[in-house]
Amino acid sequence: MLISESCILRLQWKRCVWQGSFEGVSFEADMARMQDFLALFNTWEILMIPSDSQRRAWRNEAVERGGKLCLKAGRRKVFSASFVHTGGYFVIDRGRQQVYAVDMPYNQADNRRFFALEPDLWRNRLLFHFNYDGLASVKVSYPDFKDSYRLLNTGESFLLEHERGVDTVPASRARAYLSSFTRVYFDAKDAGSEAGNLLYEMEICPQEGECMIFPVFEKITEGRPDVFKALAVVRRSSGTDTVEIPYVVLDKLAKRPDWFRLY
Numbered sequence: 001m002l003i004s005e006s007c008i009l010r011l012q013w014k015r016c017v018w019q020g021s022f023e024g025v026s027f028e029a030d031m032a033r034m035q036d037f038l039a040l041f042n043t044w045e046i047l048m049i050p051s052d053s054q055r056r057a058w059r060n061e062a063v064e065r066g067g068k069l070c071l072k073a074g075r076r077k078v079f080s081a082s083f084v085h086t087g088g089y090f091v092i093d094r095g096r097q098q099v100y101a102v103d104m105p106y107n108q109a110d111n112r113r114f115f116a117l118e119p120d121l122w123r124n125r126l127l128f129h130f131n132y133d134g135l136a137s138v139k140v141s142y143p144d145f146k147d148s149y150r151l152l153n154t155g156e157s158f159l160l161e162h163e164r165g166v167d168t169v170p171a172s173r174a175r176a177y178l179s180s181f182t183r184v185y186f187d188a189k190d191a192g193s194e195a196g197n198l199l200y201e202m203e204i205c206p207q208e209g210e211c212m213i214f215p216v217f218e219k220i221t222e223g224r225p226d227v228f229k230a231l232a233v234v235r236r237s238s239g240t241d242t243v244e245i246p247y248v249v250l251d252k253l254a255k256r257p258d259w260f261r262l263y
Helices: 031-042 052-065 108-115 171-181 247-253 257-261
Strands: 002-004 007-014 017-022 025-028 045-048 067-073 076-086 089-093 099-103 126-128 135-141 149-153 158-162 165-169 193-206 212-221 224-236 239-246
Touching: 017 031, 031 108, 052 076, 052 089, 052 099, 076 108, 135 171, 149 171, 149 257, 158 171, 158 257, 165 171, 165 257, 171 247, 171 257, 193 224, 224 247, 239 247
Parallel strands: none
Antiparallel strands: 002 007, 002 067, 007 017, 017 025, 045 099, 067 076, 076 089, 089 099, 135 149, 135 193, 149 158, 158 165, 193 212, 212 224, 224 239
C-alpha cells in the first residue's frame, strides 16, 4: 500500500492475481512488475546515516511532500516506512532512529517510480500469453481475403489453410511462428489517436478455453498513420478496450501465406 497526501494505491494478492485499486477504480496489476518491486527490498544499499539535524530535515520534508509504504502478510505488518526523494537521495524513515538514505544497485530512476502514485505503472498490460504447444489454431483475415490464412495444429502435423489450398508446414517453422504468441503486451491508447483503415483481424484459439478475436487498425495521429504502432480493439473482462501494439510485435504475429513456405 502506497499513501501520499489523501491518495492511496493498494495492491493485494487475491485469487492468484495481483489486484490494484486507486481512488475507487480497480484493476489487475502486472505480475512481473510486482515481482520487480518486491525484489527491491532485498537489494537496497544504505548510503548514509544522517546526523540529528539532517534526520529532522529529512523527516520534515517527508511530511511535506513524501509518502508512506506498508507491506503486509495477511494481517501482519512486514514493513512500514515513510519515504521521500530529496537531494539526490531516496530516504527511508522507519521510526525511532531508523532514518537513512538508500540506493538501488540497478535501474535507479525506473525503480524510484515504484514509489509514485501512478496506477498506470502497475496495470497489467499483458494482452495474451500462449505456449506454442497449447495453441490449436491461429487465423489472420485480411480485408481483401487474398493473403488470409489459418494455421491449424492437428496434433500430428501443422496445416496451413489459405486461398490457394492447404499446405503442410514443417513443425520447426510452425513452432517458430507460434512462439511469438508468448507474453505479448500492449500500451495505453493515446488520447489524440483514432483508428484508421482495418489492417486485419486475428483469431487465436487455444486447445483449451475460448478463442481470442480482435481487429487491428492503423493508428492515426494528427491525420497521419503512425509508423511505429497500430490499434487493436480487444474484449477484456472490464469491457471492450482499444489499445496500442507496436508493429515490431505485430509483424511477428501476422504473416502472409508465402512466409510459411520460406524453408
